[in-house]
Amino acid sequence: MNHNRHTLRAFDVSLDSLRSEVLAMGAAVTINLERAVHGLLKGNMDECNSVIADDETVDQYEKDIDELAMSLMMRFNPVATDLRMVISSMNVSRSLERISDHAVNIARRARKILRAGENGKVQMVEPLYAMAALELREAITAYADGSVERALGLHDRDAELDRAHKKLAKGISRLIEEQEGNVVQLIHLLFVLRSLERVGDLAVNIGEEVVFIESAEDIRHQ
């Protein structure tokens, strides 16, 4: 991050606004994800409904960020770090929007699970959610701080999350095969785990954008 201020104050104000919007979106998405999983774990239908409704707010954030970024590019012709910041902020917002979509998926699945009756197996989600939530938090913090180290650390965290997901998914698949418990609920649970695994992947994408902003290195697809 270049901490020197621009000669044109409006340029700095616009960049700061863009960064703030992305961080606000990150906070909204984190809350959505938390509430979706909470709704599932506590059997709270209202919470699940709120998550689905509040996704609109996240979608609006994405549009606002795109508009802000385009205005920045048109008015100030950013180059170097500034240009990477603007482009990557748009990409980060895209990833956050998709995380929120996964929160909505979890909320929808949660409603279906809850309607089918109590299921103790939902607690299996908790450790995977904890890992996904931590990854998301680390990714957003990396963006806020411009921390390449923190961003690069996401790869290892995500590898761990993938391993945990694989293990849990295997466990649930075994239960489905052995027809232990409500099979339909278990299938929904598999999709919930899959969504959490995708949240981890998207957090890694955010980290890659942070690395690109700070170092101009494109580490995607490595």
Place this chain on the structure above:
Amino acid sequence: MNEINFEATPEPVLPTEIPVVSPAKGCGTEGREGVKSLIDIENLGFSYDLGQTETLRDISLSIPKGQVTSFIGPSGCGKSTLLRCLNRMNDLIDTAKVTRGTIRIMGQDIHAADVDPIELRKRVGMVFQKYNPFPKSIFENVAYGMRIQGVKSQKVLGEAVERALRQSALWDEVKDRLSSSALGLSGGQQQRLCIARAIAVQPEIILMDEPCSALDPIATARIEELITELKENYTIVIVTHNMQQATRVSARTAFFYLGELIEVGPTTKIFGNPSKKQTEDYVSGRFG
């Protein structure tokens, strides 16, 4: 100003073969081994006051053939001074001198004793910030350089004028009024006429010192489009304060500050991911 001798010289003194040379040492150029370099500047120092103070210090830079190279930097950094060194326009200032180093064009030291500056300026043409057509007709403006070289044939002159005006994207606008005064043209047209005048004598290199700064946005866009076409046949060096212009027209960019070359490289690198913090601060509007 010293009187300029316009008598035609029999043969050009610059070689016509372009040697394949390595980039000048320490100049920071990036390029493949064997990239054709048309201009090589090595450890150049320049002064306006007989060497008491140096306006340019230790400049080492190679300019590739067939590309547009931009010189950027804050006012007073020496970019126009360096540009004028390339065709020895600074010779017209009594107290100006190259204090050290060399400038080679196609391998030839342009300050060698046997180099005729007039002939040099034919091969290295120049377009200035303020368009400056002669108070003559459109035709005579473009034909002037050839006339003073001794070309008398109206047919030859006519063909050359048409060729130059077509290359400058001006022919269609003026072909029916070639005998009318150049001063009746718009600003953008006058600047294109100056470009036609420069290319009529078939230079290898065209130097442009902020060619669009006196023009409106539409005229500027036409000049930039023209630069994009001209680079197919000429090597162009352009000084510009407009960084977006540098990104639009040039393949390579050199950033200068306080008489020194700070960084040079592909334009995409200078504006995308410059190596020096000073460069980044300048191109992103953090100083200057």
